[in-house]
Amino acid sequence: DPQALKALGMPLKRAEALIHLANAALEGTLPMTIPGDVEQAMKTLQTFPGIGRWTANYFALRGWQAKDVFLPDDYLIKQRFPGMTPAQIRLYAERWKPWRSYALLHIWYTEGWQPDEA
Structure with a gap:
């Protein structure tokens, strides 16, 4: 629940983005290992609510270890x-x-x- 994360001090938009990413991971639509086409995967990440270019790049850097x-x-x-x-x-x-x-x-x-x- 985004409101629960907001109550912990997280901005609401960030909480919504985090929950969306978690759901995508659970549904299997978010690659958990480095994808074959990192550029395309970063563009796909940017279609998620609250995920812009910087965040998608940072996710590729840290999450996928691109x-x-x-x-x-x-x-x-x-x-x-x-x-x-x-x-x-x-x-x-x-x-x-x-x-x-x-x-x-x-x-x-x-x-x-x-x-x-x-």
């Missing part, structure tokens, strides 16, 4: 790439394919990380 996910419009990533747009960051991150998830985690957890000039 190895090539990058979040160029993440708040901290944008801070680590000052003066660059998410599109420019996405282009910069192409150099790390097919291991962008590891680069993302490294950037998140390395205080003071900065991109190379080249």
